[in-house]
Amino acid sequence: xxxxxxxPKHLVMGMTNKxxxxxxxxxxxxAMYWYKQKAKKPPELMFVYSYEKLSINESVPSRFSPECPxxxxxxxxxxxxxxxxxxxxxxxxxxTGSNEKLFFGSGTQLSVL
Amino acid sequence: xxxxxxxxxxxxxSEEAFLTINCTYTATGYPSLFWYVQYPGEGLQLLxxxxxxxxxGSNKGFEATYRKETTSFHLEKGSVQVSxxxxxxxxxxxxxxKLVFGTGTxxxxxx
Numbered sequence: 001x002x003x004x005x006x007x008p009k010h011l012v013m014g015m016t017n018k019x020x021x022x023x024x025x026x027x028x029x030x031a032m033y034w035y036k037q038k039a040k041k042p043p044e045l046m047f048v049y050s051y052e053k054l055s056i057n058e059s060v061p062s063r064f065s066p067e068c069p070x071x072x073x074x075x076x077x078x079x080x081x082x083x084x085x086x087x088x089x090x091x092x093x094x095x096t097g098s099n100e101k102l103f104f105g106s107g108t109q110l111s112v113l
Numbered sequence: 114x115x116x117x118x119x120x121x122x123x124x125x126x127s128e129e130a131f132l133t134i135n136c137t138y139t140a141t142g143y144p145s146l147f148w149y150v151q152y153p154g155e156g157l158q159l160l161x162x163x164x165x166x167x168x169x170g171s172n173k174g175f176e177a178t179y180r181k182e183t184t185s186f187h188l189e190k191g192s193v194q195v196s197x198x199x200x201x202x203x204x205x206x207x208x209x210x211k212l213v214f215g216t217g218t219x220x221x222x223x224x
Binding site: 003030048055092104 | 214
């Protein structure tokens with residue numbers, strides 16, 4: 001199994017909603033990442049978890065809250081988002097996180113109304 | 114700081130044409146260099162990588178050589194196919210779990 005699975009594939013939410021994005025991998029990878037990608041732009045790093053501990057937070061607003069319940073799962077909790085947060089949210093993983101190939105999921109396309 | 118500069122797209126080619134997508138970088142230390150490809154509606158996939166100067170990465174007919182003297186990692190393919198149409202991202206990693214991407218270059222290949 002060499003996949004990173006993200007759910008849902010599409011999400012529409014209002015600015016007062018609370019929702020969660022989910023990411024799962026069963027490759028035994030110990031580093032997991034959230035990226036945000038706006039249309040026609042490169043992915044921007046948001047968070048990195050290494051061995052289930054948050055190791056990088058790229059000054060992301062607190063309305064985005066990551067969680068890593070175990071080594072296979074990564075969640076991104078969303079609350080009080082703004083329309084400008086609409087984007088493709090990509091999850092990725094690497095074996096240990098240092099200079100290695102990133103395995104990306106297909107992403108969740110989020111629209112905030 | 115670390116940064117990657119890619120040529121503006123789109124690059125439009127006919128099938129079987131030669132492809133070059135330019136990529137240059139600025140980095141402290143000795144970065145690893147990558148090319149990722151993104152097909153419509155999908156996440157990114159690693160296409161090839163090189164970890165030190167003069168290394169050549171290759172995969173699926175694509176090649177790129179890590180040139181320290183010109184700080185470049187240009188992507189080439191001798192004969193493109195329609196199925197190669199995608200967005201190509203050059204990226205660097207200095208080993209601190211942070212991958213820095215270029216802005217991406219869209220390739221359109223027509224039959």
